[in-house]
């Protein structure tokens with residue numbers, strides 16, 4: 622199994638949580654969907670994997686995700702892939718150029734969610750949005766919620782990792798831990814250390830359940 626993180630601290634947290642389980646390889650794929658897609662595609666071209674997991678920290682949507690909790694994606698959505706129009710955002714699905722949504726391996730996502738909850742870890746399931754730009758205003762957060770009311774979290778890599786996995790015919794999961802709430806930018810309020818600790822704990826459960 623291949624786990625794709627974006628930066629070193631996420632990689633290190635996942636590796637600590639896996640406790641040396643050799644069934645997993647953990648990659649630093651870079652920040653943003655393009656780097657993540659390229660890194661994942663390169664890894665998948667060199668070796669076959671049974672599952673790809675995008676893992677890292679994320680912003681949580683109020684009412685759907687709590688700080689420090691784990692989000693298991695039930696769908697991966699490229700939320701800024703489309704066109705702005707005078708009538709609002711138009712996704713590539715509506716434009717007729719493909720789809721901004723990629724399905725996860727639903728059975729494995731359910732198994733991981735249930736195992737995390739059984740281990741006492743606060744866990745929610747919902748769509749995880751991929752954006753190239755971190756949301757930093759209440760207006761943008763509200764616009765995203767208006768378009769995708771069940772959105773649980775946003776991050777920057779899931780759709781890139783999932784696109785590469787889909788092209789290689791490999792199932793995908795996205796697992797995130799919440800370091801900040803989506804909304805007005807307040808970097809001082811980000812709880813990265815706590816989110817990385819939650820990522821480590823979630824990775825231990827992953828190794829137990831997969």
Ligand SMILES: O=C(O)c1cccc(C(=O)CC[C@H]2O[C@@H](n3cnc4c(=O)[nH]cnc43)[C@H](O)[C@@H]2O)c1
Nearest residue numbers: 627628652653678679680755756775776777778800
């Ligand atoms: O301080 C910033 O604004 C900032 C901009 C880009 C990247 C970061 C990171 O900390 C990189 C790690 C990783 O974090 C994910 N992440 C965490 N919270 C959010 C969010 O609210 N919206 C989108 N992405 C988020 C993302 O996947 C980065 O790769 C900090």
